Amino acid sequence: MLPDQQFLRIPGPTPIPPSVQHAMNLPMIGHRDQETKDLLHSIKPKLKPVFGTNQEVLMIAGSGTAGLESAVVNAVQPGDEVLVIVTGAFGDRFAQICTEHQIATHRYDVKWGEAAEPEEIEKYLKSHPHIKAVFATLCETSTGVLNPVKELARVIRQHSDALFIVDGVSGVSGADVKMDEWEIDILITGSQKAMMLPPGLTFAAVSERAWKVIENNSRPSFYFDLAKYRDQLDNDSTPFTPALSLLFGLNQVLELMEQEGLEAVYSRHRQMMNMTRAAFKALDIPLLTSDESASPTVTAIKPDDFDPDALRKVLKKEFNLTVAGGQKHLKGSIFRIGHMGYCSPADILQTIGIIEVALNKIGKPAELGSGTRAAQEIMLSGGS
Template sequence: MLPDQTFLRIPGPTPIPPSVQRAMNQPMIGHRDQEIKDLLHSIKPKLKPVFGTSQDVLMIAGSGTAGLESVVTNTVRPGDEVLVIVTGAFGDRFVQICQEYRIATHRFDVEWGEAVKPEAIEDYLKQHHEIKAVFATFCETSTGVLNPVQEIAQVVHQQSDALFIVDGVSCLGGVEAKMDDWGIDILITGSQKALMLPAGLTFLAVSDRAWQVIETNERPSFYLDLTKYRKQLENDSTPFTPAVSLLFGLKQVLELFEEEGLDAVCARHKLMMNMTREAFKTLGIPLLTSDQAASPTVTAIKPHDFDPDALRNVLKKEFKLTTAGGQQHLKGQIFRIGHMGYCSPADVLQTISIIEGALHKIGKHVELGSGTRAAQETMLSGGS
């Protein structure tokens, strides 16, 4: 392999489009100059369709976890009861954040690899009337599950007055999102996934209903006080130093989205998911999730007759292809392929072909080209 050639196929950070890299290489400007105001003014309306909202989208310099923590500190108080739906490692992170702030946390665990059933949440809320907020993960990165947040939002609002808060970090920009129509109160994402940027920005859209709760929450916060970001964004500014280079890149990302069309972006991600899944089905290697629960942005594979970490090591060492391993109790049991953001069906074909060769190198004999052929046939049929 060429020494400078690498293939990044993890569920974030993801590859950066060359035009976005060029945009981020622009000379630095003063973060309080008119140029920043003009930049934010141009970005604001372009972000709204990605979230499916009429609300301005807040931009905070920080990782996606900063966004998760901010919604906890701004919406609930110590002693308040909340429900966290845990379908993997990042649902578990919401639990940890809530417990760190001494929130009375109800934990609803779902078997890893399965999506939550909305009717189960409906039954739970019928029995727990004091819950102030329900936290869920849209795409559970650790398992490749896409949870039915539209249906969950419906039962949350039917059965309670709780806010419905969704972590969309590993899928927003790659799947359809209609925050306002679906009844999501706060939707969060990060820059380093389907938004095709380096890590360092977190984005939040907040409903009018959630703002009413935030405005009456007297809990102190400084850097993560969302009302500060809303006030400054109204004036095309930020309360603290913005990540200027990332904002340059974000403007270009949003222009790429407009050029391709958000519906086409989502269709491309769904096609890549189907190509990946059909390849492994043809190779006879089990997938962690069902077709119904699968995410368009990341696929988790759970082999039964070879070591996934041995495969990952060969992929990395001999082919410069980086994939992700399992987390927590799935460590050493699965491997994950990210197919989001700056990724195309051609990239999926390359990835599957490389994996077939690496499988032979670790002693797992498959018919070379069979998985690639299945992916090709899926691509040519449009994913059907």
Template structure:
């Protein structure tokens, strides 16, 4: 392996396209200059289709988790009742954030590797009519589950006036998001996933209903005060110093999205998921999720005849390929293959081939090429 040849196949951060790297390497501009104002003016309307909204998408210089915290601190007051749908580690994170701000948290826990069913949510909410907000993770990265947020939102609205707040960090930009049509009130994502940028930006879209609640909220907040960002973006500015280089890179990311076409972006991610899952089945690698629940951005495998972390170590040592392990209860029990953002079907063929060699190193009884063939068949018949 070449010493500096490294490949990221984790569900974030994801690889950065060369053209985006070049855009970020431009000369610095002042964040209060007319050049930066023009940059935001050009970018702002182009973000809206990705979120499926007519509302402004706010840009914050922070991580995706800070974006989630901003959603909580702006929409809730202490002792508000909330429902958190917990399908893994990032549902747990929403619980911790809400509890930090003294919300009264009700949990709906789902078996790891399964998605939330809309009827579960509506039945749960009937027991708690005072719930002010429901928090759901769109893609639960830790289990590779894609929750049906459109149907969940409908189920919520059928029985409650609660806000619907979605963590879209690990999938927005790679899967459809029709925020306005689906009745979602707040959507948060981050720059280091499908947006193909380094960590450092969060994106937050807010419905009119949620904005009214935010305006009336007496909860103290300063840097994460979304009212400041909303008022600033109207003037194509930011309330605090932004990550200028990342926003220059974002402009090129949007160029790439538009050049490929969002629908084709979504289809590419579904294809990579299907190729990966077909290969795993051919290799008798147990998938953690069903086809119905599987995310287009990451695939989780729970091996039974070898150690997940040993396979990860071989891929890293021999090929410079980094894949993800498990989190919390799944630590050491699963490995996860990221296929998100700057990733193509050819990359899937590469990591499947490398996984096969790693399996042979681990004395797993497979025939080289059997997983690769299955992935190739999926690709061949899809194109």
């Protein structure tokens, strides 16, 4: 293992492209000068296709959780009834944020590792007619589940007047999402996942329908007042000091996505998902999620005959390969591999090959090359 060589395969933060790192090292500029206005003017139209929207995408200095809280405080008020679809740790976080803000929070808990079922949400909405907003997670990072957001949006529209607010933090730019077409009202993401940037930026796209609700929300807000960001962005500015180095990097990220093409970006993520899943099936190691519910950005593996944390320790100590562990009640029972953003099928082949060696080192018999071969076959077939 070379001391400066590391392999980061967690579901965020993710590796950063060298050209993006270079862009972030550009000299600092005045955040109210014309150069910043020009930068924001360049970024604005390139962000919209990533969200699948014609709305402006707001950029806020803060983590993905800042985006989640901004959605809550702008779209609902204390005492309002909301439904939070909880399919893992980050659905639970949405529920915690709502509860902290004295919102009447209904939880619909789904077994971790499974996706929400639109038919069940339809039944819930019919029996709770006063719900003002429904919160859901596009990709549940803690379990590797991709929720059927398009279908959830359809039943919410058909059976309620509720806003549909989606945490897309580990999904947007790695999974195809069409905010306008699917009628999502607020879509949030963060910089450190498939967006290929360090932590520190959150993004929010807001529908016209949601803006009407926000504008009639009497609840006071200062930093998280989305209307302030909207109004300033119209003038190619921000209401507060922007994270300029991250904006330099974001501009380059969007250039890279345009060069590759968004459909190719999504196809690459699906291919890496299929390679990873095929590898562990070949190694006879169980996966947490079904193929139908699997996320293209992160895969959760649930071994039944070895300690996943023991594997993670060997991977880190001997190969400087970092994979994620489980969260909450899944801690110690799963490990997760991130395959999003600046990650290629070649990186997945390397990751699987290292894991095969590490499995044998912890006493788990694994036929060397079997998982790698399965991933190679997916790669050769173009299986995305």
